[in-house]
Amino acid sequence: MDAMAELGAGSLLLGDPAFNYQEAELNERLKRLYPAVNEDETPLPRSWSPKDKYSYIGLSQNNLRVHYKGHGKNHKDAASVRATHPIPAACGIYYFEVKIVSKGLDFLSSLLPLSPIPGWDKHSYGYHGDDGHSFCSSGTGQPYGPTFTTGDVIGCCVNLINNTCFYTKNGISLGVAFTDLPPNLYPTVGLQTPGEIVDANFGQQPFVFDIEDYMSEWRAKIHGMIARFPIGERLGEWQAVLQNMVSTYLVHHGYCATATAFARATETLIQEDQTSIKNRQRIQKLVLAGRVGEAIEATQQLYPGLLEHNPNLLFMLKCRQFVEMVNGTDSEVRCFSIRSPKSQDSYPGSPSLSPRHGATNPNLHSAGADSPTCSNGVTPPNKNKSHNKYPGVSSASSSSSSSPSSVNYSESNSTDSTKSQPHSGTSNQEETSDSEMEIEAEHYTNGVAENPSARIMNGTYKHQEILQAQDISLEDSCASRQLCGGNQAATERMIQFGRELQGLNEQLCREYGKNVTHKKMLQDAFSLLAYSDPWNCPVGQQLDPMQRENICSALNSAILESQNLPKQPPLMLALGQATECVQLMARVRSGSCSFARVDNFLH
């Protein structure tokens, strides 16, 4: 990073629009070429290092131009400079070019740790322009390619997948020069004659050689390798594993009906019993609907002791409850309110229980079940009562339009039992928590027939249903949002609740010591009250229904854990492991990781 700081000396030039433009182009190109590289961990070479160079070397033009300023009498006068950083393994395939602006008597270009002449020292490799020989850790060269001279563009490609390297001359590949390369190579250039000048291109400009084409071949190769991974005799075993993964995933998220149908079709068993699944599902729905108070209550009822043993979780839930009170959605405040502020209920964007894909999900890792991915692949059977009509629920079909991965919220809640909804009249009312066809019935009536947009919004109308919006007038859905639904009594209840929450925090501090996260959470939640329009304030983000997802899945995991069930579905575990594995590959310098990204396989 020191070297980067040095490069930052170019800050003088920051005002230069041309430079900024080039910088932007460089960033864009590097990102495109090496998407798997995490530059916080392993920065890419972007210029020659003014520190790691011989004194005979002069740098100019943002440390991209190298010229020789020594005597150049013999090999002892040779000098070299290396790039600011070694080549990260996560590049998979790395490439840079050097243009010979002016040739002295002879020219040497190479890769690797600083050495008097690249290629002559231990662990250094090079391709020399005077004789076209390649040098590998010694002073004697092997015939390799043509000679090169002024005007030629020489490129060097390091393949970190098979640890080889080849050079290019004016866009033509000269073939493999070295095999079994060690890790952590630096782009290096060496000169030894006065008058020699070379310009580097680490991605500042388009390359003469079509490196992206070369990369595409390797990407295809590695994808082919993964796709054709031999499973041989274990075909049946694999199928069972895959079915189990799908099934456990469905169960985990409480897609009870789908899970049952899937289990029936694949003749597998579901570990957890139906009631338990439905209980969890109910609790999750409450949280996602913003009715956290009820969720807590239900949890305490169904899983006594659970929250007591998880004070952190309880605190988080209570914080969320406070936020929902501000929102006007929690039942503790809603019961005061005549008008239900529907606008908050609507749940735009991502559906609650229907997790998003990896691409939009940056914090996916093996340890956290908080944001599950890949669920759109699960298609609930689109039908009413008879599940048999659709025996094979494919886990692969994932078209966004055709797979209604929507979650079913139709189940009614014990506390809000008024069900008839004028605008969703056909909703499924006869069954509550153990309805098998709830999803489908909802889907057809509300989602498709009456309110097509609901299908995309995945759940909007369902919230309305759960919340039993007394006020069903559609026209005021955009009505101004008010604190606690604008009800005075509700606001007082909220303030009181806030005090209780404060008290809980203090109690926790006494018992378990200070907790920075809690403090921050509390602060953020209380800050909402400081603004006249909490929805449009710096901390207003908290009011977004999307924020319910994390706490919802945390609660779900805790319940599962308390039942001695895995707190994370194996599918997510596998996905997390795969992602982690690819990252690990980068760290242990296995270059193929760059072409085996998990994202590429999530469609």
Next chain:
Amino acid sequence: MQEVTATSRHYVDRLFHPDPQKVLQGVIDMKNAVIGNNKQKANLIVLGAVPRLLYLLQQGLSSSELRTECVVVLGSLAMGTENNIKSLVDCHIIPALLQGLVCPDLVFIEACLRCLRTVFISPVTPVQLLYTDPTVIPHLMSLLSRSPRTQDYITQIFSHCCKSPEHQTVLFNHGAIQNIAPMLISLSYKVRMQALKCFSVLAYENTQVSMTLVNVLVDGDLLSQVFVRMLQRNLPIEMQLTAAKCLTYMCRAGAIRTDDRCIVLKTLPCLVRMCSKERLLEERVEGAETLAYLMEPDVELQRIASVTDHLVAMLADYFKYPSSVSAITDIKRLDHDLKHAHELRQAAFKLYASLGSNDEDIRKKITETENMMDRIVSGLSESSIKVRLAAVRCLHSLSRSVQQLRTSFHDHAVWKPLMKLLQNAPDEVLVMASSTLCNLLLEFSPSKEPILESGVVELLCSLTQSDSPALRVNGIWALMNMAFQADQKVKGEIVRALGTEQLFRLLSDPDTNVLMKTLGLLRNLLSTRPHIDQIMSSHGKQIMQAVTLILEGEHSIEVKEQTLCILANIADGNTAKELIMTNDDILQKIKYYMGHSNAKLQLAATFCISNLIWNEEGSCQERQDKLRELGFVDILHKLTQALDPNLCERAKTAMQHYLA
């Protein structure tokens, strides 16, 4: 067997049922019975199912469903052995199916096309059958827009039936390019691929097609750009290779420059990749052959290819089949290797020949490749004619190098297998081999001596009697090289073996090259005074006759110049001189050419006179007087004022002899 025939019989019988519904069911049952069953197919054909099916197919009363099912069964029969195809073609299935294409029913058309495709892609079907009816091609063109299936089948038919420049022209004239070009961006990979293949066949060695292709736009892109996109490395190899072929053919036809980026940076590297070990053997063969063809005329491409991805070394691997490992471990693999071994070797030789045809450094690199000369030597005597031809082409290409002639060629005694090859080989091999021999007989070649001793003269003389002009040229050329600065014995042998009659026949050869080399031979024979006098004393009369004839005939400047040079050589002899001095006709001709408008001819004629007046012994006075009488001095005088410095110099020297 009896039983099988009995069931087959039953199937055929059902085709004759009076109830059309029963017939339809019979055809459907037959369809299910023949799928994948070659024996059943053969039985049905023997039992005469084909004519009945064709009858039902053409019968106007048949339902379109029945007609379609009939075609499907026929298509299934065609999928069998080559004998099946022959039987079907003999039953005139092709006209019947082509006739069916007029029907408006798309399903039926597709079935007909599928069956036609299967029949036409078979090597036993005469492709001419597609062109017999002139309405067929235009109709097929019009069907191209009907569906992706019709596109797929029709382009396959075109690709397999386009075997000659005439076929290319027919398809071209019926708008093949405009009709097929949009298919290159079809959503179906199959269709894109077949369209591409079709273009590669159409463009091969066809300037007209290539020149048209280069200006075609597909969805706003030039066709060459579309082809370049198909070279992308992540695409299937088949597509990359075929796209590279299209670009290669367009380049060879002059439609794309050889220094165009799409050739240098895309097509050439792609073809080099096709030669790599990772590719299938078939792909490597095609890749190498196409690459050889691409760079044959262009030294810059040869230079680039020679440094791309270690191509020269990569090709050495082509000779390692069947590999020793495969022989032991895997019989199937061995079989596969053996099948392709010849193809691989000849492809490698071709590519080496192309690589080394111009650049001395590349030739050196090739000969330094592991065991290269040994491989060529053994290639020259391989059983496969293709390999022998390619090996001798390679040798020929390398024989253009003075250095190689002096070193590796001599070290490996390549002349031995070469001589053997010349004994008994088809013309195309002979042309290459004799051309190579010409180079080996060059004066500085150390192989010249042993070749002479091996009795090559007879062989070369027999070549001069060949019907092929190329062989006559090579024969006489080799003799010419052989006679250059040769001793009396060799020259005598050449004259004796060739015979004056044949020599004079060659002097009236319709091929200018042959004439030129024969004159060259004469000139080489007539060098150094004793040789001149000796040959002229025995063959003087005929030679003077021939010379007169050529000088009087309609010939190019080069031929006349060469003839005048022969005269100059004759004039250099001691006794031979008199043959000119006593021939007033010749002297008049020399005089004429001294005043010719072409300086080269003037120079050669002056050379001749200069030799005649050469003042060495006492006898020159007489000649000088005669020449003065004939007015040569005046002409020489004029020529001393000539603009051409050589001519002027020569005239001055001649004048000095007079004064001396």
